[in-house]
Amino acid sequence: MNLVHGRHHTSALEWAVAILGGALVIALLGYLVAEAVRRPDTPPDVLARVERVRVVRGGYLVQIRVANRGERTAQGLIVTGELRRDGAAPATSAATFDYVPARSERAGGLFFQDDPRAGRLELRVGGFQEP
């Protein structure tokens, strides 16, 4: 598919690159427009869950994961873990997530001195800010 324009000559490889580049840009625009038309603008909808518990030098690390199902980003999201054990005062630990983007996940951790598996660990998702 070689074309000659005056003195200029466009080789097959140049055409291939041009077509790939054009396809990428058109696909990008199509994707963004489709998302813009289709997506409802829902606020952050965040759940936190425990991934696993590890023994570390200072006690126990609870690795957590927060998932945002909303279409907006939560900024400065606070997740608190409260560990209740029979006959002991509840222990708390908190983590702040800078950003939990729309439909995305972030990982973090909470430290406790006692084994969370020996008690009842409750994760609570606190407030956030719209970026």
Next chain:
Amino acid sequence: MSTARVITPSQSPVQRRSSTRRFAVGLARALAGAIIFALPLLMTAEMWWLGFSMPPFRIALLVAVLLPLLVGMSAISGFEPTHDVWEDVRDACVAFAVGVVSSVGILLLLAVFTQGMSVRELVGKATLQAVPASIGALLARSQLGGGEEARRERAERAPSYWAELLLMTVGALFLAFNVAPTEEIVLIAYRLPLWSAVGVVVVSVIAMHAFVYAVEFHGQEAVPEGMPVWLAFLRLTVVGYAIALLISAYVLWTFGRFTGNAPLMIVIPTVVLAFPAAIGAAAARLLV
């Protein structure tokens, strides 16, 4: 540096002295370029943190991507026309070395490097900073110096299409690298309404086309004779923007900005970063 010719036995002591002097001048120029190009990032806190938070593999990959680009740049914009690929490889290595040395020097001066840091952290920080620094070191020879003669000689050799694409890649990488470490890129992306993202794409492409063809800068390309406007637009502007997108995505991935993100939250930060990257790509063609 390409100023350092291999000294053959036939050279007189005078020639040898002047060759050494030229090498020293070239090195000083490269150092100046490295510092000018790297200083903004050397003084960016996010870059220090990335030095230890980034997986070492991604830092190594970055160097593997950078070195061939430096070799290509040396071939296109070198201080004087180089004769074979090994000279370009040597120049690229010197530029990288100058980039590392100048970064380490300034990070030591500013006490960013302190006692108690692990070797991995020090290497990570220095290597990351060497990316803009080595691009600066190599560019310095085409911009800061080189003399009128070399400049004219280069102007006569119009770079090939592939050379232009390589220059655009380096320009996109440099500008993307400069803004990607800051939090503002993801902050802008996360608050950007989708229709604004569409607008950013359109404006990026228009701005790029204006930079490349429409505005009359020094070193400006005119649309080649007989080429239809749409083809000129497709060949350099659209392909250039596609390069800016790919480089932006690569840089954001390298800095770990995509971890855990949904596809849309990968696309939008890429679009945001591709705006400066596209300008960088277009400007690189005008500079060299």
